[in-house]
Amino acid sequence: MTIPAVPKLPLFGDYAPIEGTYDEFFSATGQSRPEVAQLVRALDRLGQREFQQRQQLANSAFLNAGVTFSVYSDERGGERVFPFDLIPRVISAQEWDRVERGLGQRVQALNLFLHDVYGKQAILSEDVLPARLVLGSSGYLERLRGVTPPGGVYIHVAGIDLIRSPTGEFLVLEDNVRTPSGVSYVLENRGVMKRALPSVFKKLHVRSVDDYPTVLRDTLLESAPSSAPARSSTPPSPDSPVRAVVLTPGPFNSAYFEHSFLAGRMGCELAYASDLFVRDKKVYLKTTAGPQQIHVIYRRIDDAYLDPEFFRPDSLLGVPGLVSAYAAGNVTLANALGNGVADDKAIYPYVPEMIRFYLSEEPLLEQVQTYNLSRKPDFEYTLGNLDKLVVKAVDGSGGYGMLMGPTASESERAEFATKLRENPRGYIAQPRIELSTAPTWCDTELAPRRLDLRPFVLTGKKVWVLPGGLSRVALGANSYVVNSSQGGGSKDTWVLGAGVP
Amino acid sequence: MISRVADSCFWLNRYVERAESCARLASVNRLLVLDAELDSAERWKPVIVVLGEQARFEELVGTDHYHDDDAALEYLTFNQKSPVSIQSSLYWARENARMIREVISREMWETLNTAWQWFSSKAAQREYKKDPSQFYRRIRSLCAEFGGISESTMLHEEPLDFMLLGLALERANQTARLMDVKHHRLASSDRENVETPWQSAQWISQLKLCSAEETFFKRHRAAPTGRRVAEFLLRDPKFPRSVLHCFERAAELLENIEAAAERSAPTASSKAIGAMLEHLRGTKISSVLHGGLHDELTRVVDTVVLVGEHLHRDFLDPTEAPEARPPESRPPEPRPPAAKPAEEVQPAAQSQSQKQGAAE
Numbered sequence: 001m002t003i004p005a006v007p008k009l010p011l012f013g014d015y016a017p018i019e020g021t022y023d024e025f026f027s028a029t030g031q032s033r034p035e036v037a038q039l040v041r042a043l044d045r046l047g048q049r050e051f052q053q054r055q056q057l058a059n060s061a062f063l064n065a066g067v068t069f070s071v072y073s074d075e076r077g078g079e080r081v082f083p084f085d086l087i088p089r090v091i092s093a094q095e096w097d098r099v100e101r102g103l104g105q106r107v108q109a110l111n112l113f114l115h116d117v118y119g120k121q122a123i124l125s126e127d128v129l130p131a132r133l134v135l136g137s138s139g140y141l142e143r144l145r146g147v148t149p150p151g152g153v154y155i156h157v158a159g160i161d162l163i164r165s166p167t168g169e170f171l172v173l174e175d176n177v178r179t180p181s182g183v184s185y186v187l188e189n190r191g192v193m194k195r196a197l198p199s200v201f202k203k204l205h206v207r208s209v210d211d212y213p214t215v216l217r218d219t220l221l222e223s224a225p226s227s228a229p230a231r232s233s234t235p236p237s238p239d240s241p242v243r244a245v246v247l248t249p250g251p252f253n254s255a256y257f258e259h260s261f262l263a264g265r266m267g268c269e270l271a272y273a274s275d276l277f278v279r280d281k282k283v284y285l286k287t288t289a290g291p292q293q294i295h296v297i298y299r300r301i302d303d304a305y306l307d308p309e310f311f312r313p314d315s316l317l318g319v320p321g322l323v324s325a326y327a328a329g330n331v332t333l334a335n336a337l338g339n340g341v342a343d344d345k346a347i348y349p350y351v352p353e354m355i356r357f358y359l360s361e362e363p364l365l366e367q368v369q370t371y372n373l374s375r376k377p378d379f380e381y382t383l384g385n386l387d388k389l390v391v392k393a394v395d396g397s398g399g400y401g402m403l404m405g406p407t408a409s410e411s412e413r414a415e416f417a418t419k420l421r422e423n424p425r426g427y428i429a430q431p432r433i434e435l436s437t438a439p440t441w442c443d444t445e446l447a448p449r450r451l452d453l454r455p456f457v458l459t460g461k462k463v464w465v466l467p468g469g470l471s472r473v474a475l476g477a478n479s480y481v482v483n484s485s486q487g488g489g490s491k492d493t494w495v496l497g498a499g500v501p
Numbered sequence: 502m503i504s505r506v507a508d509s510c511f512w513l514n515r516y517v518e519r520a521e522s523c524a525r526l527a528s529v530n531r532l533l534v535l536d537a538e539l540d541s542a543e544r545w546k547p548v549i550v551v552l553g554e555q556a557r558f559e560e561l562v563g564t565d566h567y568h569d570d571d572a573a574l575e576y577l578t579f580n581q582k583s584p585v586s587i588q589s590s591l592y593w594a595r596e597n598a599r600m601i602r603e604v605i606s607r608e609m610w611e612t613l614n615t616a617w618q619w620f621s622s623k624a625a626q627r628e629y630k631k632d633p634s635q636f637y638r639r640i641r642s643l644c645a646e647f648g649g650i651s652e653s654t655m656l657h658e659e660p661l662d663f664m665l666l667g668l669a670l671e672r673a674n675q676t677a678r679l680m681d682v683k684h685h686r687l688a689s690s691d692r693e694n695v696e697t698p699w700q701s702a703q704w705i706s707q708l709k710l711c712s713a714e715e716t717f718f719k720r721h722r723a724a725p726t727g728r729r730v731a732e733f734l735l736r737d738p739k740f741p742r743s744v745l746h747c748f749e750r751a752a753e754l755l756e757n758i759e760a761a762a763e764r765s766a767p768t769a770s771s772k773a774i775g776a777m778l779e780h781l782r783g784t785k786i787s788s789v790l791h792g793g794l795h796d797e798l799t800r801v802v803d804t805v806v807l808v809g810e811h812l813h814r815d816f817l818d819p820t821e822a823p824e825a826r827p828p829e830s831r832p833p834e835p836r837p838p839a840a841k842p843a844e845e846v847q848p849a850a851q852s853q854s855q856k857q858g859a860a861e
Contacts, residue, residue: 065607066599066614251600264603275503286504288659288816289762 010044011051015439015446022168023448024089024438035092035496042200043087048445055086055441058196067188068257082185083489085440086196089451089471093498096467099162099170102364103455104463105355107158110177110342111459112358114154117341118145128357129350133374136425137347138395139178139340141303143310147327149336150225151461156298156334157216158457159183159469162365164436171433172367173452175343175351178335179300182470182490183212183456184258187265189492205497207467212456213265219460220244220266220296223332228295244296245271245285249305249317259300273301278321281328296332297322303337345394345428346372368433373424382429383420386413389429390480391420404480406432435480438491440473450474452482453493468493502659504817506604509597510663511812513605514651516594517613518671520587521644526679527577527587528637529709534570536702541568549573551681552585578629587640591617606654609647616643659761666754666812670805673747677801679710680734680794704730716740731794732786744801745781748774751808762816770811777804 016030017023025036032040043051062068062081091099116123117134124131134140159180161173190209194201221242229241248259250272263270275286276294284291299306301318308315310323325331341347349370352363371378371389382389391403403416420427437448455469471491472482482488526548534544546567549558554576558566561582566572580586595617602610619625620640629636648668655661704725708714717725717733720740736745755771767775780800789797 063618064611064615066602066610251596257602260599260602264607269503269506270601270603271503272505275505286818287762288502288504288507288758 009048011046011048011446012040012044012439013048015448018437018448020166021434021448021450022164022166022436024164024436024451035095036090038203039088039090039200042203046197046200051086051441054196058084058086058192061192061195062188065188066257067185083475084189084192085449085473085489085491086193087439087441087446088193088492088494089438089453090494090496091468093496095170096495098364099455100465100467102170103158103160103457103465105359105361105364106160106172106175106351107155107177107457107459108463109351109355109358110158110175111153111155113354114336114339114342115148115152116358118338119148123354123357126357128353129347133344133346133350134341137341137344139303139338139342139344141338144323144327144338147337149326150223150329150332153223153334153459154336154339155342155457155459156219156223156336158459159454160457162453162455163368163433164453166434166436168436170365170453172351172365173433174345175348176454177339177343179302180454180456181255181258181300182454182472183466184261185490186456186466186468186470186493187212187261189490193492204494206494207497209466209468212466213262215458215464215466216262216298217244217266217268219458219464220298220332220334222460223334224295225329225332227330242295243268243285243292244298245269245276245294247271247273247276247297247299247301249273249301253300255300262298271297273305273317273319276319276322278319278325281321281325281330283319283322283325283331294331296334298334303340306333306337340395345370345392345396346374346425348428368430371429373420373427373429378429379420379424383417386417388431390432391416391427391429394426394428404432407478407480432480435474435482438471438473440475440489440491442475442477447477449477450480450482451491467495502604502663506601506660507663508813508817509601510604510660511667511817513594513597513601514648514664514667515671516590516597517644517647518668518675519585520590520594521641522671522675522679523577523585523587523590524637524640524644525712526710527574528634529706531570531574531633533706533709544568544570545573547682549576551678554583554585557583574633588620591620601660604660606650608650608654612643612647612650616640616647619643659758662754662757662761666751666758669747669751669754670808672742673744673751674802674805676711676734676742676744676747677798677805680707680731681798682707682710700727701725708734711742713740713742728786728790731790735786735789735797736781745778748778748781752778758816764815768811768815770808770815773804773808773811777801 012025015026017026017028019028024033025040026032046054059081062084068081113123117140121131123129124134135142155177157180159176159182161176162170163173165171186209221244224242224244244266245268246259246263246266248256248270250256253259260270269285271285271294276297277284277286277291279291283294283297285294304311305315305317307318307320307322309320311318322331322333323337326333326337348367349372351367355361355363371382373379373382382391386403386405386408389405391405393401396402403412405413408416435450435452437450439446440449442449451471451473453469453471456466458464458466471493472488473491474480474482475487475489479487530545530548544567546555549555549567558576561580562569562572562576576583577586579588581588583589591613595613598605598610598613625636628639651661651664655664701724704727705714707730708717708725711734713734716737717730717740720733720737721729723729733740734743737743738745738749740746752771752774755768755774759768759771784797
C-alpha cells in the first residue's frame with residue numbers, strides 16, 4: 001500500500017503580525033528579522049505536524065517533572081503546569097548588550113536610593129523627589145533607618161519587567177526588588193527546549209543560563225555579615241563555613257517549586273520559618289545535630305511575614321526576633337528589609353531622576369509614562385480617561401488588583417474610580433502600551449501573542465545580569481496580561497552570542 | 502540536616518513501602534479468595550482487620566461486604582477516605598517528597614510524580630479493570646524503582662539513612678501485620694509434619710503475602726509448617742522482610758545517623774531497637790507460639806511506634822534538646838500536613854496502644 005504524500009506545512013505559512021504592534025519575528029512587510037531568520041527556516045523545515053508533536057512532548061515533560069505553580073483562587077489548592085510555548089523569543093547580541101547595561105545601571109541606582117533613604121536621605125533634602133512620597137510609602141520602614149546591610153547591598157536579586165514598544169524599543173514597565181520570582185522557569189524551559197528541539201537549538205549560539213544558581217550562591221555568600229566565619233576559598237564553595245538557607249513560606253506558596261529548585265541547585269537548605277529560631281540576636285537552624293547558626297537568608301517571604309515581633313504581633317508566621325538579628329548585623333537578608341519603597345509604583349516615575357542623581361548618567365532604558373494620582377492634574381486626567389489607561393495599585397504585584405481600562409466594563413471602571421478617590425496615593429495610571437507579539441502555538445496554528453520579558457539581575461560585590469530572562473506571554477488573543485496567576489504562559493528566551501546576526 | 506526534612510525523609514519511604522505492601526496484599530489475597538473452601542466472611546475480613554480498618558470499612562462500605570471482592574479491593578486501592586489505600590500512601594509519599602524536593606534527587610521526584618500521575622489517570626483505571634494482576638505488579642515495580650533510584654542517586658549520608666530507617670521499620674511493621682492475617686492458624690499448628698494439603702496451601706499463601714515464598718523454599722526445601730513459617734518471617738537473619746532483619750538494619754542505620762548528628766551516647770531510639778533485637782534473638786519460637794503469636798506481633802508493631810516517638814524527641818524536635826530551648830521556638834505554624842502521617846494503623850485486637858501515632 002502506498003502512503004499518499006502529505007505536503008509538509010511550513011510552520012509560519014499563514015502567520016501574520018497584528019497591525020500597529022511590533023512583532024518579535026517579522027517586520028510589518030512580513031520579512032523575518034535577522035536574528036530569527038535561521039530559526040524560522042529550521043522550524044519551517046520541521047513542519048507543523050512534527051512541531052505539534054514536539055510541543056506535546058514538552059508539555060508532558062513539564063507535567064512529569066512536576067514543574068508547577070500553585071494558584072490561590074483554585075479551591076482545590078491545585079498545582080498547575082505553567083503553560084510553555086515551544087517557539088523561543090530571540091534577542092540579538094547587540095540589542096542584549098544595551099539592555100544589560102541599562103539593567104545594571106537601573107539596579108545600581110535603585111540600590112543607592114535604598115541606601116540613601118535608609119541613611120542620610122540626600123535625595124530628599126535636595127528635593128529630587130518628594131519626601132512625602134518616600135516616607136509615606138507602605139514599603140518604607142522608618143524604624144530601620146540607620147541599619148545598613150553588609151556591603152550596602154539591598155537588592156541582591158532584582159527582576160525588572162521590560163516590554164517592547166511598537167517602535168521596537170525596550171521599556172521598563174515595572175521594577176521588582178522585593179522577592180521577584182520566575183527564574184526557575186527560565187532554567188526549566190531551557191532544559192525542555194533542548195530536549196524537544198535539539199537540532200534547531202544546535203544551529204544557533206544561544207547563551208547559557210545554567211550559571212544562575214551558582215552565581216546566586218556566590219552572591220549570597222559574598223554578602224554574609226563580616227562577623228561570619230572567614231571563607232577559605234574564592235569563589236566560595238559549598239563547604240564554606242558561611243551558612244545560607246532559602247526561606248520559603250511552604251508548599252502552598254505559588255512559587256514553592258522555585259524555592260525548592262533554587263535551594264537544590266545551590267546546595268543549600270530550604271527552611272520554613274518554623275525551622276529557624278533566634279537566640280541572643282543570632283539565627284539558628286533546627287537540625288538533627290542541634291541548632292546551627294545561619295549567616296545568610298535568601299528569603300522568599302514578604303517583609304510583613306518575616307518577624308511577628310517586628311511587624312505584626314498577632315501573626316503566627318515568621319521567625320520571632322529575626323529583625324533584631326538583622327539590625328544587629330548578625331544575619332544578611334536577601335533581599336534586604338524595606339525594599340518595597342524602591343519598587344513602589346508611585347516612586348517608579350522618578351527612577352530616571354535617581355539615575356541622574358546618584359550616577360550622573362543618562363538612563364539607558366526608557367520607561368513608560370506614568371500618572372501619579374497624588375498629583376491633582378494627573379488625578380483628574382486619569383479619572384476622565386479611565387477607558388484608555390491601565391491603573392495599578394502602587395504596592396501590587398502578580399497582576400492582582402489592577403484595572404485594564406480599555407477592556408474593563410463600565411461598572412468595573414466606576415468601582416475603580418471610587419477606590420481612586422478614596423486613596424489617590426495608592427494608585428498610578430499608565431497608557432496601555434501595545435506590547436510586542438511573538439508567534440505562539442495556539443491549538444492548531446501559530447498566532448501572534450503579546451509578551452513581556454523579566455530579566456534577573458544579581459548584585460553582590462558586582463552586578464551580574466542573567467542572559468535572557470523569563471518571557472511571559474498572554475495566551476488569549478486580546479489579552480495584555482502575562483502573569484502566570486492570570487493565565488499567562490512562558491517561552492524560552494534566547495540571547496544570541498556575539499558574532500551571530 | 503533540618504529536623505523537619507529528616508521527618509519527611511523518614512515518612513516518605515514509609516509511605517512508599519506501605520503502597521507496595523498494600524498492592525502485594527491486594528493482589529495475593531485476590532487470588533487466594535478464589536479458593537472455594539474459604540467461607541464468605543473469610544474472604545476479606547482478616548485483611549481489613551489486621552490493617553486496623555474494621556470500623557472504618559464497616560462505616561464506609563458496610564458490615565456485610567467482606568465477601569465482596571470489588572468493594573474490598575476498591576477500599577484498599579483507590580478509596581481516598583481509607584488511610585491504608587494505595588491512593589493515600591502514594592499521595593502522602595508524593596506530598597512528603599514535594600516538601601523535600603531539593604533534598605531528594607530529581608530522578609526520585611520524577612519517578613514518584615510520574616507514578617502518581619499514572620495512578621490518577623484513566624489509563625490506570627482501565628488497566629485495573631482489565632488486568633488487576635498487571636496493575637498491582639506495576640505499582641510494586643514503581644515502588645521498587647523508587648527504592649533503587651534512591652540508593653543510586655542520593656549521597657549515602659543522613660537523608661538517605663533516615664529514608665532507609667523509615668523503610669526498615671515500616672517493613673517490620675508490615676510483616677508483623679501480615680503474619681497476623683492468619684495468626685490463629687499459625688499458633689494452632691505447633692505440631693510438625695501434621696499438615697493437611699489445605700493447611701500447606703495456607704502457609705504458602707501466608708508466605709506469598711510477605712513476598713517470602715521463594716526465599717522460604719531456598720532456606721527450607723521442605724513443606725511449610727506453621728512453626729517454620731513463623732520462624733522464617735519473624736527472625737530469619739537473611740530474609741529482607743523478617744522482623745529480625747529489619748530491626749538489625751534499623752540499628753545499623755541509626756548508628757550512622759547518631760554519628761552524623763554527633764551523638765556520643767546511644768539515644769533512646771537505639772535503646773528501644775536494641776531491646777527488641779535482644780528479645781527477638783533470645784526467645785524460643787515454640788514459646789512464642791504457645792504464649793500467643795498475636796501478642797508477639799503486637800509487640801513488634803508497638804515497638805515500631807515507640808521507636809518513631811523516640812526518634813521524634815531524639816532528632817526531629819531539637820527544641821527539646823537541653824542546649825536550645827528558646828521560648829519562642831515552638832513551631833508557630835500548623836505543621837505542614839505532608840509531614841503528618843495518616844493515623845498509625847493498628848492490629849484489630851485491642852492493643853494496649855490503640856491511640857499512638859498521632860505523636861508525629
